[in-house]
Amino acid sequence: MTGATSRLLARLERWGTAAEDASLVLLLGSLMILAVGQIVLRIFFDSGLIWADELLRIMVLWIALIASVAAARSKRHLRIDILSHFVPERYTQVPGIIVDGFTASICGLLAWHSIRFLQITIEMDDTVLVDFPSWIAYGILPVAFLLMCYRFFVLFAKGIVDAFSEKKIPEAAK
């Protein structure tokens, strides 16, 4: 890998993390304020925003998917974690590459079918929140799965590169 590419990748990494953090802060903050605001409106003014409940649920969807992208970056997705504790690292390397490749392709498939679904909602002029086009609210679906696909693909590619370079410098990683 040339220096320029790795610098670009590192920059992408930083921006990506910052974007995830910023959206999570924004979403979680507005989730709290909107939900509490709704309570205040109900108790003290005996009223409420009609679309608030639906918006809250869409925000939870966004939090779920963006946090899922973040979990992919931080390698924190829930998994059955047996081998990493008991099998030495060099034996889990090849299965690890296969697993990352598998996950990347599943995320890719999910992204592809989400896009197909979105196309239909656009054709049908489906709306949420009274008259807001639903594809914008649901658009997070393919975006999140594509980002996860990219994330696991990077891990997959890195695994392959490491596997080859390790033969030249054994145990260098440690």
Next chain:
Amino acid sequence: MILLGLLLVLLAVFGAPLFAVIAASAMLGYQKEGIDLMAMAIEVLGISQMPFLSAIPLFTFAGYLLSESNAPGRLVRLTGAVLGWMPGGLALVALGACAFFTAFTGASGVTIIALGAILYPALKEDGYPDNFNLGLVTTSGSLGLLFAPSLPLILYGIVAEVSIDNLFLAGILPGLLMLMMLSGWSLWVNRANRKPLATFSWRKVGASLRESIWELPLPIVVLGGIYSGFFAVSEAAAVTALYVLIVEVVILREIKLSELPRIMRESMLLVGGILIILGVSLASTNYMIDAGVPQKILEFVSAFVTGQASFLFLLLIFLLILGAILDIFSATVLVVPLILPIAAQYGINEVHLGIVFLAAMQLGYLTPPVGLNLFIASYRFDKPIMTVYSATFPFLMILLLSVILIMYWPNLSLFLVPG
């Protein structure tokens, strides 16, 4: 098909993220039934149709905030002032404080990190044997997940479509049973060293109450708000999160504003992991129910068991194995929809089933090979994993006994539940 299924299991064992494995199995099922895979997207969007789901990110965030502040220390001092006069006081303090803290942080392992770091050295200083301390702190890390508003209870309520308010009530007595049995065991083991932590003094209680004045209203807000009919669970979560945020950041200033993004991200990593599994599981569960999987399991099971008692026994064995392999969240999302109809056939109340399910899953935190608490403790206290296994084993046995009691004594769970 079977071959592909085995391949997926193999991938899961090799550490593939569970959401990918579940999504793949759902897609295989859809493919086989000739359903357009676009349905996957529709199913995942089901996350946005679930009521109360916002309680999960909000409570998790509140719990992480609390664990990053000085609240754990205040909680230990308060419990110490209230319970410390009893013989074996510090052990009881540890159990009580951890149970309370876990209820608020959702059994994600933060209890061991936040409270264990204070309690473990304190127990040692007080002359308790090292193995006992290690076992106690490791076990306490998931104690209290039957108490409201713990994340697993909320998740079970959402997945099983059972009233979360009722689940909160149902968890109280079984949770207390676990707490009392572990306390009894701790007192018995340390009968030679029955020194109280300190003498009781109203002044100390008063001081620790004053110190915790900002956190004390929390249980009242959450439980009082829910049971007076003032709040729904998700609203209580929003109030809790905003309240904790204001108290720890603005009033007490124990958490810097600049630390907030990190804490939010950290707490949401767990939430994202749980909710994405929930999303893809909606797809796989729908497929399995359409394919009649629960009926097939029921036919298979009824060949072995006839009555409720023997079914419960079989369920216990199954849950213990499940808990040893899967974390509590994935297990709830994946397995509960399948066992609910079967358990109903054997006349098991769905609220009782929830408590049994979660109590059994709590053991999963402590069972080899993958028990989460074991690894967190081993890492946190720098002990070999085998040492943690053996130190935790007696506690595990006590908890197993309590799970059996909870299982065969439905009224313990249902006593406080109205209707």
